[in-house]
Amino acid sequence: MARTPTTPNPSINPEDEVLIREIDEAVREDALLTFLRVHGMKVLGVILAGLAALGGWLIWDHYAEKSLETQSETLVSALDYARQRDFKTASQKVTPLLGDDSTPAARAAARFIQASAALAEGNTQAASGLYKQVANDADAPPALRDLAKIRDVSLNFDAMKPADVIAQLGPLAKPGNPYFGSAGELVAMAHVEAGNRAAAGKIFADIAQQEDLPETLRSRARQMAGLMGVDAVVDVDKLLKDQGVKTSGAEGGSDAAAE
Numbered sequence: 459m460a461r462t463p464t465t466p467n468p469s470i471n472p473e474d475e476v477l478i479r480e481i482d483e484a485v486r487e488d489a490l491l492t493f494l495r496v497h498g499m500k501v502l503g504v505i506l507a508g509l510a511a512l513g514g515w516l517i518w519d520h521y522a523e524k525s526l527e528t529q530s531e532t533l534v535s536a537l538d539y540a541r542q543r544d545f546k547t548a549s550q551k552v553t554p555l556l557g558d559d560s561t562p563a564a565r566a567a568a569r570f571i572q573a574s575a576a577l578a579e580g581n582t583q584a585a586s587g588l589y590k591q592v593a594n595d596a597d598a599p600p601a602l603r604d605l606a607k608i609r610d611v612s613l614n615f616d617a618m619k620p621a622d623v624i625a626q627l628g629p630l631a632k633p634g635n636p637y638f639g640s641a642g643e644l645v646a647m648a649h650v651e652a653g654n655r656a657a658a659g660k661i662f663a664d665i666a667q668q669e670d671l672p673e674t675l676r677s678r679a680r681q682m683a684g685l686m687g688v689d690a691v692v693d694v695d696k697l698l699k700d701q702g703v704k705t706s707g708a709e710g711g712s713d714a715a716a717e
Contacts, residue, residue, distance in 0.1 A: 529555060529564040536571050547574035562597035566606070573609070586613050604630055608640050615644060622668065623648035633664050639671045650686075659686030 491587035512602055539595070550553065554560075570589045576584035592606035607614035611626055623644060630641035642661050662683035666676045683689070689697035 504538050514670035529560055532570075533564060533567055536568075539570060540574060540647065543578075545571075545578040562595060563599050563602065564597060566592045566598040566602040570602070570606070582613050589613070601636070604637055604641075608637055608644070611644055612640075615647070620648040621651040631661060633668065634668075638668065639675050641667060643675065646679075646682065650682075656688045658687030659683050662686060663688045 466682055489687075532551060532555055536548040538546070539548035540553060549572045552571050555564045557565075569592050573585040573588040576582070576588065589606040589610035592596040593603050593610060595603065598606075607626060609629065615623065626646050627641040627648075629635075630637045631645035632638060635641065642665050646658045646661035647659070647667070649655075659682075665671060665679035666683055668676065686707035
């Protein structure tokens with residue numbers, strides 16, 4: 459396409475330059491009209507399609523947000539009933555969340571609540587089935603899947619082979635894993651059942667040394683580690699202090715400070 463000269467050309471007559479400019483503008487206008495005639499409907503279609511997609515997304519986002527709010531409110535209401543020990547009502551409340559139109563997290567949470575209701579009724583088989591559904595749901599959040607696996611194994615531990623317990627929870631029974639305490643204790647007990655005292659003692663010792671775990675669990679692990687022949691106490695003075703026992707060194711220190 460021709461372009462309008464930006465600087466006067468001394469070799470071109472001024473009248474010719476004006477004519478060239480007019481021709482150039484006519485060519486531009488004709489090119490634009492030709493483009494609109496040939497591609498105008500396509501351009502309009504693209505614009506309309508973009509607007510329709512934007513509108514559809516806004517509508518979907520609105521209803522998706524409302525659906526999430528409804529699911530959250532249902533779970534909160536069910537948890538309120540569960541805190542009041544009314545597990546039957548809590549279980550009924552979350553039934554609508556078990557469908558495919560619920561989010562995977564809401565569906566998993568609903569199954570946890572229904573599993574608690576089943577346990578309250580003494581129906582461990584139903585609870586185990588619900589935990590397995592969560593653990594096997596590839597769309598559920600990994601944290602909930604791992605928790606469901608631990609709950610299921612703890613329910614069925616006595617009926618399971620030690621090797622099966624270790625295979626299922628072994629990846630979670632490692633320091634640094636959020637579920638190391640619970641999973642580690644079950645795996646360590648499975649090693650005890652299998653006669654592998656060294657492996658059990660190491661896991662119990664690792665649990666005892668994790669300061670972020672509950673003291674009741676650490677104390678239990680420390681005792682079990684001792685029974686396995688593993689010393690799990692790193693700082694004896696600190697351990698005695700945590701348990702409220704005064705040592706002679708501590709008393710001496712306080713007397714020196716008093717003097």
